[in-house]
Amino acid sequence: MNVVFLGPPGAGKGTQARRLAERYGVAHIATGDILREAMASGSDLGRKAKSYYDRGELVPDEVMLEVVAHRLRQADAAQGFVLDGFPRTVPQAEGLDRILRSMGRRVEAVLLFQVPQPALVRRLAGRWVCRAAGHVFHEVYSPPKVAGRCDHDGSELVQREDDRPETVERRLEVYVRQTEPLVEYYRGRGLLHTVDASADPDEVARRVEAALREAGAL
Ligand code: AP5
Numbered sequence: 001m002n003v004v005f006l007g008p009p010g011a012g013k014g015t016q017a018r019r020l021a022e023r024y025g026v027a028h029i030a031t032g033d034i035l036r037e038a039m040a041s042g043s044d045l046g047r048k049a050k051s052y053y054d055r056g057e058l059v060p061d062e063v064m065l066e067v068v069a070h071r072l073r074q075a076d077a078a079q080g081f082v083l084d085g086f087p088r089t090v091p092q093a094e095g096l097d098r099i100l101r102s103m104g105r106r107v108e109a110v111l112l113f114q115v116p117q118p119a120l121v122r123r124l125a126g127r128w129v130c131r132a133a134g135h136v137f138h139e140v141y142s143p144p145k146v147a148g149r150c151d152h153d154g155s156e157l158v159q160r161e162d163d164r165p166e167t168v169e170r171r172l173e174v175y176v177r178q179t180e181p182l183v184e185y186y187r188g189r190g191l192l193h194t195v196d197a198s199a200d201p202d203e204v205a206r207r208v209e210a211a212l213r214e215a216g217a218l
Contacts, residue, residue, distance in 0.1 A: 001026050001080035002105055003217050004087070004096075006182060007113030009171045010120035010127070012197050015136055016113075016208050017084035019201075024218075026080035029071050031064060031088075033134050036160075056162055056170035058088055058178055065095040072099060088179045093186070109215035110186040111208060113197040117172065124168050128157040142201060191215075 001024055005013040014030055021028035035053055038046035045067065052059045068086055071077065087093040100106050115123075126139040130150035137144045137157060144151050162171065186192040193211040197204045212218035 001082070001212070001217050002100070002108045003081070003212065003215075004083045004107055004110040004186075005085075005113065006110055006179070006186070007197065008115070008117075008120055008175045008179075009168065010123040011113035011115045012123070012201065012204055013084045013113055015142075015201055016197075016204060017082040018136075019205055020208060021082050024080070026082060027071075027074070027077040028082050028084060029068065029077065029086065030084040031067065031086040032084075034067055034071065035059065036134065053162060054167075056167040056174060058174060061089055061091045061095065064088075064092060065099070068092075068096065069099045072103065087182060090181055090185055093182055107186075107191060109193055109212060109217040110182075110191045111211055112183060112192055112194045114194055115198045119198055120172065121165075121168060124163045125165070127160065127163055129160060130155045130157055 005017050007013050014032075017028050017030065020026075035045070035049045039050050039053065040046070045063070048063055049059045058064075064086060068083075072081065083096075087096050096107065123138060123141070126141070128137045128139060128144070128148075129135065130137075130153060132150065132153045132155035135150050135152050136142075137150075144157060148157050149155070150157060162168075183192060193215050195204065195207050195211050197207070199207070209218060
């Protein structure tokens with residue numbers, strides 16, 4: 001399974017990518033998670049990314065391509081991958097094609113998660129993530145069993161810096177301007193499958209699997 005999840009902030013890509021990767025034993029490669037870990041550790045990558053991330057802007061393509069090229073060569077990605085949040089620009093998609101070609105691999109399917117904008121804003125405003133491993137909750141739609149604590153590892157739940165309303169607005173604009181052109185890029189290559197991701201997470205998971213089966217990626 002070599003698949004890409006595409007869609008606006010808050011569409012549920014991370015929630016579904018994590019479930020799918022665990023269920024099928026493939027790598028969940030989330031570039032946002034990689035950047036948040038890098039910022040938390042104060043690495044070179046974290047320092048390079050921070051000013052873009054905090055403004056809701058995209059980190060430069062060449063930085064992201066290096067990150068993903070390295071990550072795809074790690075052992076757990078050999079069985080397959082779910083790319084979540086990458087590619088996000090046409091140059092990133094072209095770069096991904098080059099990297100995979102050099103490895104004798106290719107993207108098999110791209111799922112476009114569709115959710116109306118007011119629902120995206122509600123999902124991001126109520127999102128809580130755990131400090132230890134980034135497990136994701138929502139105060140209304142998928143609340144933790146104990147308020148403020150992760151169900152999986154007990155660590156503290158916090159809100160993401162970039163989920164402030166003004167940054168969310170910017171991220172949604174950036175998505176339309178820089179990432180939406182990928183819809184035509186992948187449609188033109190016959191790889192695009194749309195998923196109505198406005199239902200509850202279990203139903204969306206069923207739709208994701210159905211779309212991947214139809215695409216021949218599962
Ligand atoms: P990133 O972390 O990738 O954020 P994003 O793409 O904006 O996506 P989100 O993580 O916000 O949303 P999601 O679709 O994963 O939704 P989730 O499952 O969490 O990127 C952050 C930043 O990093 C970027 O702005 C940029 O600066 C930088 N960056 C990252 N990748 C980059 C790249 N390739 N190039 C350049 N820069 C890059 O769900 C959201 C909420 O909704 C949760 O609370 C969840 O519990 C809830 N929820 C999920 N599904 C459902 C459902 N079906 N029903 C109800 N609630 C649901």
